[in-house]
Amino acid sequence: MKTRDRILQASLQLFNECGEPRITTNHIADELDISPGNLYYHFRNKDEIIALLFQQFEKRMETALQAPQRRVPNMEDMWLYLHLVFENIWEYRFLYHDLDNILGRNRKLRTHFRRILERKVATAATICQGLADAGIMTATAEEIAALAQNIAVVATYWLNFQGIRASGSTQDSDSAHLALGVYQVLSLVAPFLNGEAQELLRQLSREYLS
């Protein structure tokens, strides 16, 4: 494996574990048993490492958010799509733990992250409108607009919220946290669903939350 890629991988891991602001370029070099100078041969600076990691994150997130727009998804589709989103957030959680700080230092990242949020809201709205058109849910345009934004908020910050609430307690497995997030987001949609879809959702929740 190339040193450049090892640096990216180690950075991601350390950032996720300790928080990006606490990890210096020296820490990263130490972790890999290379010299700080070597690190700077491969990257101009720390920001460039962050930008590269962000790019990976963005690419995966865009894929995850485009998929559901192609057709009206059923409940299980939605569960899986959302799980993909949460997995991606989890793997790049360092971004979310110091979001304003990181975005505040880099205009490009800010713009791109804003675009991701817009797309999250838009995707949520599109899906809900599709469900409404298909008679699976009932909601006015106003309700869908507010709902889509709330979906985006919970789908963005749930892991942060849960991370603070759960700190100190015996930690459940990561995947349990993600599934809980999916459940919370879908419970935003639930009250608008017709009886049949609501029942399907309840079954799915029992199945996946275990």
Next chain:
Amino acid sequence: MKTRDRILQASLQLFNECGEPRITTNHIADELDISPGNLYYHFRNKDEIIALLFQQFEKRMETALQAPQRRVPNMEDMWLYLHLVFENIWEYRFLYHDLDNILGRNRKLRTHFRRILERKVATAATICQGLADAGIMTATAEEIAALAQNIAVVATYWLNFQGIRASGSTQDSDSAHLALGVYQVLSLVAPFLNGEAQELLRQLSREYLS
């Protein structure tokens, strides 16, 4: 006004404007035209300033969260209570912009903030249960549990979310942002309300969002 208090005030302002990690003790001293040494006469270190500000925040937040537990509130009560919460978050927004970072450096703050989140969830659940008992809304215990957590998430992170989304656009007034947050939280509750309460809520929204 005592120097000690001026330091606290200026710190809060600078932290809110630029983010706590970017503001050094020297910046604070500069802003007040006092020497760094003088600042350290009044405070052992930067963390002590943050801890004091947090204490102010916590006190106000606890008051705001206790009030609604006393009786079953009507829609307008809820609007006003929520507005108080959002105002408080807004005035101490620096905490929210680097939440994990700040809480990660100080165990006591972490514990206390976790307590605030717990109380947010608990208060939301109590209110919803009260509304359900009074026949104003209809929801199962499961639904209320999920709802209360979502209320807490949106009531905690809405301003962060909106801050990223709105960055670059012509900024609306602060109070408009707060009202929008209140609206978003109440729209979580709306689908569970009976027709009459829903209509009341719609009227309130039109009135306050203007």
Next chain:
DNA sequence: GTCTATATAGGGATAGAC
């Protein structure tokens, strides 16, 4: 590509005079 050594800068914090 990788290392060692080092320059530079800035932030946190203290000592001691006034």
Next chain:
DNA sequence: GTCTATCCCTATATAGAC
């Protein structure tokens, strides 16, 4: 209470040898 001067430490980043 306040100031000046300063110290220490750490983080980023570079230069030049190998």
